[in-house]
Amino acid sequence: MSSASKPLYRLKGSVNNYPWGKSGSKSLVAQLAPNAIGSSFTTEESEQYAELWLGTHPNGPSSLFAAETTLQDVLTSYPTLLGSAAQKWPDTTQLPFLFKVLSIARALPLQAHPDRVRARKLHAQDPKSFVDANYKPEIAICIGRAGCVKYVPGLQGGAPDEVAFSGFVGFMPLSDIAAALHGTPELRAAIADDARVDAFLEAPSEERLKDVYTQLVTRADVAAHVRAYVSRTKDRAADGTREGAYAALAAKVADQYPGDVGVFATVFFMNYVQLRPGEGVYIADDEVHAYLEGDIIECMATSDNVLNAGLPAPDPASSEVRAFADTLSYTSAPAPFYMLPALEHSKHTTAYRPPLQEFVVLHTALARAGDEERVCAQGAVVGLVLSGRVRVRAGGEELELEKGGAVFVGGREEVVVSALDGEAEVWWAASFI
Structure with missing residues (x-):
């Protein structure tokens, strides 16, 4: 695999500010953002930090952490990084899932997400308000x-x-x-x-x-x-x-x-x-x-x-x-x-498996320095460090990440994560595991 299409990338996410979000440093999104966004992010205590997005949706696309290149650009150039998702959805090179953290201080709008038929109809009628034609089943943990x-x-x-x-x-x-x-x-x-x-x-x-x-x-x-x-x-x-x-x-x-x-x-x-x-x-x-x-x-x-x-x-x-x-x-x-339900997946990891083809969510909790977990994937994987400091390895590449650090792994690679200093936890979304 060439360096241009290596399987492991550090990601830069997107932050959304909505009135229902938690304010300033009280928001988990703001706490994660310095490593999820980079040094350009500064916390304003008067701002409401509601969402952190990791994915390829055009309303909040992720990019490579140290470059201007978007994750979508990488996947468009190297669709094999999508693994099994490339076979399931051959007409698109988007990630099949969107991964988020929400930090909620007050009620979100009373809402529903339309099914595929209605989504296509709404997108055709009003593409400015409905920028995609996909459905949106979701899980919240x-x-x-x-x-x-x-x-x-x-x-x-x-x-x-x-x-x-x-x-x-x-x-x-x-x-x-x-x-x-x-x-x-x-x-x-x-x-x-x-x-x-x-x-x-x-x-x-x-x-x-x-x-x-x-x-x-x-x-x-x-x-x-x-x-x-x-x-x-x-x-x-x-x-x-x-x-x-x-x-x-x-x-x-x-x-x-x-x-x-x-x-x-x-x-x-x-x-x-x-x-x-x-x-x-x-x-x-x-x-x-x-x-x-x-x-x-x-x-x-x-x-x-x-x-x-x-x-x-x-x-x-x-x-x-x-x-x-x-x-x-x-x-x-x-x-x-x-x-x-949270299902036992492996020694340090639990799994949340909705009745969908698009994604599964995993939670890896490492108790002490040196603890290690292997995550065997058949499709694209996005990981987010919620606490602690970890090393992530895949395809001969490795990254060290702290709280808020985000990573993309593609190409059906096995992901190995290990705790560096003590307790650490990582949340993963994957198209198939």
Whole structure:
């Protein structure tokens, strides 16, 4: 293999600043950025650092750390570096996945990612807003510090002093949604369609859930009802009951987005998940979600397509809100349905395997200096050092990396990682392992 197409490269990622990101040095993204971006990065305490991207998507492409060359340029010139992905997707030289770190201080928008058919249609209609035609199933894995997110009693998930991430994922069981509708007059008033609500309560179904939910998210005047509910239930917040949990969550989200339809559209319809470090969820395309707080590793099929309907709410009459409501699967299931287990992979590594062809995510945790792990790959691999200092070897090349250092390995090469000073952890995304 020539030096121009060597299998091991240090990567330079991209950082995104969004209002929901953590501020300044409190953000894990900002902590990783000096080594993920380079010496040009400086942390501004007034800035919100939300995302670190590693991949080839044009909205945030990675480049070689010490050169102007993009990773996409390398893969276009040497597609064999994609390994098995080159055979699976012969019409593209993009990485099949996009690898991210998110550092979340407040609720992300209420959103869904369209499936392939709708993504192609949206891209054709509005290529400026939908820059790719791919779908975007994703996983999120909690990497925060245990206890850094306040535990909300009364709902499934987590445990006191252990929660490090919280968010809303998928629709709750129909019976739970029906109970919330039945017991919350402000919610019923916000929907403002007794016939739809009564039909759902009489015979809950996913089709009737779509009717009710679409009516809610396309309503223009819900702020007064949100305020009324938060005011009425303020003394019940977190009293240990399900109703107290709803009150606490509504107050939290409404404090961030006063009067927003997303307050009702999340709290009374969606599963609230509280994750401990190392726990993960899988979000299929067309599934509703809204992450709330914490630090996560995120990996997805290579796409940046998203449809929003709240937090903050677009114009409820906009085509985006209607497309959001139409694209949802309306799968109704309890929170464990969305959980993605950590599977034993090898001595120092666990694996997160969603039901996809595009990627698998691995977590390597090395306990002491000299500990070593071999990662056998059949496709392209991206690694990110989350803590400690490591040496990465592949194809006769090697790199030493510290916290925030990122690496690309291609060409079906075995990756060997070893701890240099003590404890170290590396997260990997790979097209096939």
